[in-house]
Amino acid sequence: MNKLHIKIATFILGLHSALLATDIYTLDDCLRIARENNATLKSAKVNHQMAEETEGSAFPAYFPKVFAGGFAFMANDYLVKQKIDMSSEIEGMGQQFAPTMMQMGLDPTMLAGIPTTYSMGMLDKGIVGHLTLIQPIFAGGQIHNGNQLAKIGTKAAKLQEHLAETEVRKNTETYYWLIVSLKEKMKTIAEAEKQVDAIRADVQVAVEAGVAVKNDLLRVDLEKKKLESNRLKVENGISVAKLMLARQMNLGDSDFDLAEASLDNIHPPEEYRISTDEAVERRAESKLLAVNREVAEKERSMERGKVLPTVAVGASLLYQNLLDDDAVNGILFASVTVPISDWWSNSYSTAKYDLKAQKAAIDEAENKNLIKVDIDAKWNTLEESFRQIEISKDAVTQAEENLRMQREFYNAGTATLSNLLEAETLRQQASDTYTEAVTGYYTAICAYLTATGR
Missing domain, CATH: 1.20.1600.10 (Outer membrane efflux proteins (OEP))
Incomplete structure (x- = not known):
């Protein structure tokens, strides 16, 4: 393999390792991330x-x-409507002006045709507005x-x-x-597996030498299986x-x-x-x-x-246009409410x-x-x-x-x-x-x- 191939292989292995890299956290890292997330x-x-x-x-x-x-x-x-009766005024006016009308050649009876009642109305449109301020003084x-x-x-x-x-x-x-505790137990299991492997090697030698029986190997293998089971747990x-x-x-x-x-x-x-x-x-x-x-x-x-009792004071600015005439008024007021x-x-x-x-x-x-x-x-x-x-x-x-x-x-x-x-x-x-x-x-x-x- 030439140098170029070696460099390419090294780059690929490094990239693969980077992709498989796992975040490593300390206790402080875990606490910080938990506080944030x-x-x-x-x-x-x-x-x-x-x-x-x-x-x-x-x-x-x-x-x-x-x-x-x-x-x-x-x-x-x-x-707003109101009727006005003018009959008495018109009758008096007829008695007052009748001689004058006769002298002028007019018939005084024509005054009888003048209406004696009139209707007067107002407020068919309008605008009203207000700006009010209320300051609570005491509200219990x-x-x-x-x-x-x-x-x-x-x-x-x-x-x-x-x-x-x-x-x-x-x-x-x-x-x-x-x-952390479980990871330390994994280390203990790994150490135990080394010890059991060493024991098995010794037993294997003893069996081959005829100073131990195969049943001893079975016991060691069972111990290994137990360690494998513990590792899985x-x-x-x-x-x-x-x-x-x-x-x-x-x-x-x-x-x-x-x-x-x-x-x-x-x-x-x-x-x-x-x-x-x-x-x-x-x-x-x-x-x-x-x-x-x-x-x-x-x-x-x-x-x-x-x-x-609830006590409040206030002021109000009123604007109205009801009779085709603008009007502005100011009001000061105070209120006391007692919910008896x-x-x-x-x-x-x-x-x-x-x-x-x-x-x-x-x-x-x-x-x-x-x-x-x-x-x-x-x-x-x-x-x-x-x-x-x-x-x-x-x-x-x-x-x-x-x-x-x-x-x-x-x-x-x-x-x-x-x-x-x-x-x-x-x-x-x-x-x-x-x-x-x-x-x-x-x-x-x-x-x-x-x-x-x-």
């Missing part, structure tokens, strides 16, 4: 924005309300309490967003460490865990891999501990309980405000909101106690997980030493193949237990930090 978190952010818009729309209630209106009309007849505290409720709604939506982010982080870390577990992690990160598929994670950077649990009372107050759930109580109190105030008929029913609804506020206060105290229990439980789990690491680490050391001794004994002919295979199984189990203890400890750290509002 997670659908639940996006929905919580939209709810927060909606609450902010609601708060903004409530504030203008403090300002005057300005509105304009008008109408024009054209009727098929006059809207409903404007103030309404704005306070809107602010509390924004605060609650922000806390809900924080809760969603916390949940996404916890789930992401849980699936991340699950995958772990591979399937990794596949499912990747799908769940991809869902948290809102990725289209699970075609990614995780960077090698260090399991040696272990800090004692005391470095993460804070006061339980402080942790309770830091929890978003505790703050939401306080928000729920505030909402109940504000709703009670709003209900009471419905039966208080609502006093009776409001006494019952106010009592209901009083009970609702009491219930919110009771729920807050009770749930804070439950949160405290949850924090203590998470701390106990964290301490237990740390101790499990120390125990399982010693178990790994003992299992490896036992395997070494059993191999020496088997080679010396003082131990059976079953003892050697059992020692290998114990070493594998001890290694898996240690891996689960370490990844479980990292998961417990995340759970405790979440429980303490961090």
Whole structure:
């Protein structure tokens, strides 16, 4: 093969490798992608924005309300009509002017033909318009309490967003460490397969030498099949865990891999501990309980405000053209409204909101106690997980030493193949237990930090 062919082959292999390249994520990468893409978190952010818009729309209630209106009309007849009787005036006029008319050679009876009644009408078309401003002075505290409720709604939506982010982080870390744990188990299985292959080679030699029977080879082959079965289970577990992690990160598929994670950077649990009372107050759930109580109190105030007097002042500018003549007028006015008929029913609804506020206060105290229990439980789990690491680490050391001794004994002919295979199984189990203890400890750290509002 000449140099040109070598270069072409190298280019094609490099291109193929690039096309098959898989994204490699660290824990920080997974958390960042989840924060940016997670659908639940996006929905919580939209709810927060909606609450902010609601708060903004409530504030203008403090300002005057300005509105304009008008109408024009054209009727098929006059809207205002009046008949005028002139009979007495015309009779008097006839008596007054009769001599003069006779002198002029006119017949006074002609005055009798003059109509004695007349009809007068007006307003068959017109235009009316107005510009009105009303400033509420007092509305039973409903404007103030309404704005306070809107602010509390924004605060609650922000806390809900924080809760969603916390949940996404916890789930992401849980699936991340699950995958790390399973990948470490794959390494343990690979190491066990090497050990079993080495044992099989030794048994094969022993069988050929006539110092072992073929049944020993069968036992080793069964152990290999068991390892293959375990490998398949772990591979399937990794596949499912990747799908769940991809869902948290809102990725289209699970075609990614995780960077090698260090399991040696272990800090004692005391470095993460804070006061339980402080942790309770830091929890978003505790703050939401306080928000729920505030909402109940504000709703009670709003209900009471419905039966208080409402006072407002205003001004209006009027324009009208009804008699073919433009006219502009200005009006200042004040209004006081007292909903007397609502006093009776409001006494019952106010009592209901009083009970609702009491219930919110009771729920807050009770749930804070439950949160405290949850924090203590998470701390106990964290301490237990740390101790499990120390125990399982010693178990790994003992299992490896036992395997070494059993191999020496088997080679010396003082131990059976079953003892050697059992020692290998114990070493594998001890290694898996240690891996689960370490990844479980990292998961417990995340759970405790979440429980303490961090």
